[in-house]
Amino acid sequence: MAKKKIGKLPPRYLFMLNPYADVRLSKCPQCQKLTYLRKFALFIHIDAWGPMALGKTCRYCSRCELIMAHQDELEAQLAYSFSQMAPAVIGNAYLVLGTIDKKVWKEGLAGGGEHQGEMLQHVADFKRVLQLVVEPGGWYPAEREQPQ
Numbered sequence: 404m405a406k407k408k409i410g411k412l413p414p415r416y417l418f419m420l421n422p423y424a425d426v427r428l429s430k431c432p433q434c435q436k437l438t439y440l441r442k443f444a445l446f447i448h449i450d451a452w453g454p455m456a457l458g459k460t461c462r463y464c465s466r467c468e469l470i471m472a473h474q475d476e477l478e479a480q481l482a483y484s485f486s487q488m489a490p491a492v493i494g495n496a497y498l499v500l501g502t503i504d505k506k507v508w509k510e511g512l513a514g515g516g517e518h519q520g521e522m523l524q525h526v527a528d529f530k531r532v533l534q535l536v537v538e539p540g541g542w543y544p545a546e547r548e549q550p551q
C-alpha cells in the first residue's frame with residue numbers, strides 16, 4: 404500500500420479490519436485489555452466512486468488507540484448506503500483510510516453536499532493499519548513444532 408497522506412489533520416489512531424466473523428475482539432489483540440464500542444466517522448475510498456464518510460460503531464482500545472472494525476458489518480453497511488445512491492458500486496474494492504472529525508461529519512449530514520476538498524480538511528489518516536492473524540486451532544504436523 405502506497406503511504407501517501409490524504410487527510411489534512413495529523414495522523415491518528417491505528418486501524419484493524421477483522422475478517423473473522425467469529426472473532427468478536429472483546430479484548431484488544433495487542434494489549435489484551437477489554438475493548439469497548441465507540442462510534443467513528445470512517446473515511447473510506449471506494450473504487451469507481453471515490454471517497455465517502457461512513458458512521459460506524461467499532462471496537463476500540465483506548466490504550467493502543469486501536470480501532471477495530473468487523474469486515475462483515477462494514478460491508479453490510481456500505482452495501483446498505485449504496486443500495487439507494489449507486490447500486491453498481493456495491494462489491495467494489497475499498498480501503499478504509501482514516502477518520503473524519505465527528506462534529507464536522509454530523510454537520511455534513513445535516514446540511515448535505517459538502518465539497519470533497521473541504522472534507523479532507525477534517526480527515527486524519529490512520530497512523531498504521533494492522534493485520535489481524537488468527538492461528539487456526541487444532542493439530543499440526545510434528546514438523547511444525549521443531550522447525551529446522
Ligand SMILES: [Zn+2]
Pocket residue numbers: 431432433434435436464465466467468469
Ligand atoms: Zn490495546
